[in-house]
Amino acid sequence: MHIGTARTALFNWLYARHCGGRFLLRIEDTDRERSTEVAVQVIFDGLDWLGLQPDAPPVFQFARADRHREVAMALLEAGRAYRCYMTVEELAAEREKARAEGRAIRSPWRDREPPAGSNTSHVIRFRGPLEGETLVDDMIKGPVVFQNRELDDLVILRSDGVPTYNLAVVVDDHDMDISHVIRGDDHLNNAARQTLIYQSMAWEVPAFAHVPLIHGPDGAKLSKRHGAQAVGEFADMGFLPEAMRNYLARLGWGHGDDELFGDEQAIAWFDVRDVVKAPARLDWNKLHHVNNHYLRIADEERLVRLVMEALARRGRTPHADDEARLLAAIPIVKDGAKTILELADLCAFALARRPLVLTEKSASLLNEETRARLARLAAFLLETHEWDQPGLLERLREFAAAEGVGLGKFGGALRAVLSGDGSAPDLAGALAALGRDESLGRIDDALSRSQ
Numbered sequence: 001m002h003i004g005t006a007r008t009a010l011f012n013w014l015y016a017r018h019c020g021g022r023f024l025l026r027i028e029d030t031d032r033e034r035s036t037e038v039a040v041q042v043i044f045d046g047l048d049w050l051g052l053q054p055d056a057p058p059v060f061q062f063a064r065a066d067r068h069r070e071v072a073m074a075l076l077e078a079g080r081a082y083r084c085y086m087t088v089e090e091l092a093a094e095r096e097k098a099r100a101e102g103r104a105i106r107s108p109w110r111d112r113e114p115p116a117g118s119n120t121s122h123v124i125r126f127r128g129p130l131e132g133e134t135l136v137d138d139m140i141k142g143p144v145v146f147q148n149r150e151l152d153d154l155v156i157l158r159s160d161g162v163p164t165y166n167l168a169v170v171v172d173d174h175d176m177d178i179s180h181v182i183r184g185d186d187h188l189n190n191a192a193r194q195t196l197i198y199q200s201m202a203w204e205v206p207a208f209a210h211v212p213l214i215h216g217p218d219g220a221k222l223s224k225r226h227g228a229q230a231v232g233e234f235a236d237m238g239f240l241p242e243a244m245r246n247y248l249a250r251l252g253w254g255h256g257d258d259e260l261f262g263d264e265q266a267i268a269w270f271d272v273r274d275v276v277k278a279p280a281r282l283d284w285n286k287l288h289h290v291n292n293h294y295l296r297i298a299d300e301e302r303l304v305r306l307v308m309e310a311l312a313r314r315g316r317t318p319h320a321d322d323e324a325r326l327l328a329a330i331p332i333v334k335d336g337a338k339t340i341l342e343l344a345d346l347c348a349f350a351l352a353r354r355p356l357v358l359t360e361k362s363a364s365l366l367n368e369e370t371r372a373r374l375a376r377l378a379a380f381l382l383e384t385h386e387w388d389q390p391g392l393l394e395r396l397r398e399f400a401a402a403e404g405v406g407l408g409k410f411g412g413a414l415r416a417v418l419s420g421d422g423s424a425p426d427l428a429g430a431l432a433a434l435g436r437d438e439s440l441g442r443i444d445d446a447l448s449r450s451q
Contacts, residue, residue, distance in 0.1 A: 001042050001043050001045075001046035001047075001230060001231045001232070002229055002230060002231075003214060003222070003229055003230070003231065003234070003248070003282070004184060004213060004214045004222070005046075005184075005231075006046060006050060006231045006244070006248060007211070007214065007248040007251055007252070008182060008183055008184055008211055009047060009050070009052050010050065010052060010245060010248050010249060011182050011209075011211060011249075011253070011270075011272060011275065012180075012182045013052045014249065014266055014267055014270040015180065015182060015270060015271070015272050016055070017267040017270075018267050018268070018270050018271065021179065021180075022055040022056065023052070023054050023055050024054055024055065024056055024059070024176060024178070025047070025054035025056075025058040025059070026058065026059045026060075026061060026172060026176070027040055027043065027058055027059070027060045027061060028061045028165065028168070028169065029060060029061055029062045030061055030062055030065075030162065030163065030164065030165055030168055031165075032062070035062070042230075042232065044058075045232065046230075046231035046232060049231060049232075049235050049241055050231065050241050050244060050245060051241050051242070051245065059172065059176065061168050061169075061172060064168070064171070064172060064175075065162065065163055065168075067171060067175065068157075068163035068167055068168045068171050069157065069161065069163060071167065071170075071171045071201065072124055072156050072157045072163060072167060074201070075124075075126065075127075075156070075197075075200060075201070076124060078200070079127065080126065080127050080200040081124050081125060081126050081127055081156060082107075082109060082110055082124070082125055082127055082153075083109065083114050083122045083123075083124055083125075084107040084109045084110075084122055084123050084124070084125045084153075084155075085109055085114070085115060085120055085121070085122045086107055086108070086109065090108075091105075094106070094107070094108075098152075103149055103150065104128075104149065104150050104151055104152035104153070105152040105153065106130075106152070106153060107125055107153055109122075109125075110125075110127065110153060121159050122159060123155045123157060123158055123159050124155070124156055124157035125153040125154065125155055125156065126153055126154050126155075126156050126167075126193075126196070126197060126200075127153060128148060128151050128152070128153050128154075128193075128196055129148045129196070130148065130149060131148060131149065132148050133145050133146060133147050133148060134146045134148055134151065134192045134195055134196060135195075136188070136191045136192055136195060136208055137207075137208075138188070138191070138208050138209060138210055139180075139207055139208065139209035139272050139273050140185075140209050140210055140211065140212075140272065140273065140275045140277060141185070141188070141210060141277055144188065144191075144192075146189075146192040148196075151192055151193055151196070154166055154193055156197075165190075166190055166193050166194055166197070167197065169190075169194065170194050170197045170198055170201075170203075173206055174198070174201070174203045174204075178206050179206055179207065180206060180207045180208075180209065180272075181206050181207070181208050181209070182209040182211060182272055183209075183210060183211065184210065184211055184213060185210035185211060185212050185213065186213070187210060188210045191208045191210065209272045209273075209275070211252065211275055212252060212275075212276070212277060212278060212279045212280065213279050214251060214252075214279065214280050214281070214282055215279045215280065215281050215282070216281065216282055217281055217282060217283060217284065219279075219281060222282060226282060227282075227284070231244075236313070237339055237341065238291075238306075238310060238339030238340030238341040238342065238343070238344075239287070239291050239339060239340075240291060240294045240295065240298065240340075242262075242263075242294050243287075243290045243291040243293070243294040243295075245263065245266070246260060246261060246262075246266070246290050246294070247286065247287050247290045247291075249261075249266050249270070250286075251280040251282070252275050252276050252279075252280035253270065253274055253275045253276070254274075255269040259286075259290070260290065260293050288338040288339070289338075291338055291339060292335075292337065292338045295334050295337055295338075295339075295340075295343065296334060296335055298334075300327060300330050300331055300334075301327065303326075303330050303334065303340070303343065304323050304326045304327050304330060306340045306343075307326055307330070307340060307343055307344045307347060308322065308323065308326070310340050310341055310344045311344055311351075314344075319351075319353070322351060325347075325350045325351055325433075326347055326350065326351070328350065328432075328433045328434075328435065329346075329347045329349075329350035329433040330343065330347060332389065332425055332429040332430075332432060332433045333346040333347060333425050333429070333433070334346075336425075345423075346425070348419075348423065349418065349419035349420070349423060349424040349425075349430060349433075349434075350433050350434060352419065352420055354438075354441055354442060354445055355445040356417070356419070356420035356442060356445065356446075357420055358416060358417070358420055358421075358446065359416075359420065359421045359422070361416075361421075361422070362416035362417070362419075362420065362421060362422055363416075365412055365413040365416050366413055366416075366417070366446060366449075370410060370413045371447055373403065373405075373409075373410050374410065374413060374414065374417065374443055374446070374447060375447055376399075376403075377399055377410065377414070377443070378440055378443045378444065378447075380395070380398075380399050380402075381395060381399075381431070381436075381439070381440065382440065384436075387431070387432065387435065387436045388432055389428045389429050389432040390428075392427075392428040392431045392432055393426075393427075393428035396427055396428060407427070411427055414427055414443075415427060415430065416446075417442055417443055417445075417446035417447075418430045418431070418434065418439065418442050418443075
């Protein structure tokens with residue numbers, strides 16, 4: 001499920017909610033080779049992760065093939081479709097000729113009687129008008145006019161009796177009472193062909209809105225070289241679904257200068273007519289900014305679970321007290337994290353097990369003077385009653401004043417013995433996250449090592 005598909009689904013979801021309508025999901029699986037069970041599950045998982053649950057059970061297009069064939073036969077009987085017996089070679093020749101003449105493909109069987117013998121292999125083509133024009137009054141792009149001579153007589157039923165996409169979507173949209181079709185603008189040409197089928201069946205044409213594509217930061221079409229593309233990749237990279245909804249909503253649509261907003265605001269503000277006509281650009285810095293905002297306001301027990309899942313994917317063996325340690329550390333470090341993965345890295349000091357193995361650089365900070373000062377600090381901290389970040393910061397300042405030095409004189413060494421490698425938040429935050437016993441225990445472990 002590509003990020004562009006995810007944004008299109010979000011726009012559908014927002015507009016349905018905005019208008020008091022229903023957000024419906026249809027799996028368009030007429031291409032049986034691509035529509036595997038795994039591929040379909042990816043769609044379900046992506047929508048579920050994004051929080052875009054449809055308002056009715058999904059419709060599987062292939063299961064409605066009999067209904068599609070019924071409409072194809074109705075078009076055939078009404079003279080709006082015909083049987084085409086062109087061979088592969090004849091079709092290739094006609095395609096070359098049509099390209100040279102600047103027109104759409106026309107089959108010679110458009111106005112011929114079927115050959116003798118009813119078992120001759122053939123397809124059924126839609127009989128499009130040869131003159132005039134077809135208007136698609138797009139809600140984003142405005143009126144788009146197509147010359148009918150440039151629209152080929154598309155196949156609506158293959159030689160094996162399988163209905164094609166353009167017929168199936170028209171029938172399904174009609175039968176599902178679809179009022180608005182919001183999709184990628186790579187389907188704009190299909191809208192003209194589908195409009196002709198609607199009109200041939202005397203069905204009401206739904207409102208179309210074709211959303212421009214998402215490009216990479218360099219303005220080129222989004223590709224693997226730009227980083228993550230699939231929704232699952234963004235989840236694995238540690239982005240929150242509410243952050244993705246906020247960011248994707250702003251990707252090609254906006255409400256003034258508002259950058260950060262929740263679902264209720266987005267639903268109240270969103271109108272598909274306000275989607276910009278130009279392609280949007282994926283901006284990693286903005287996405288990280290938005291995700292940081294939602295990390296800061298997220299429920300901390302939920303963040304604990306997400307960090308635990310991220311650590312499990314990295315192959316870390318959990319310990320019984322990991323969740324408690326994370327719950328103490330996350331409130332202190334989460335403001336500095338842009339993703340769940342970064343949050344996991346920032347919490348690493350709290351999950352380290354005693355006795356810590358100091359890096360060579362950390363161990364080098366423990367000279368005789370510093371070791372003596374840390375011993376005095378441990379005794380000083382032992383008398384601290386309020387073991388929280390503000391109280392500990394005040395105690396560290398008091399100790400530095402009593403020693404006649406600045407915090408920097410012993411801060412690096414203290415951070416080293418608390419984390420092993422010096423990667424920990426501010427000193428008071430690290431002490432608060434670790435708790436009294438763990439903090440003093442880590443200091444004692446370091447001082448107990450021979451120099």
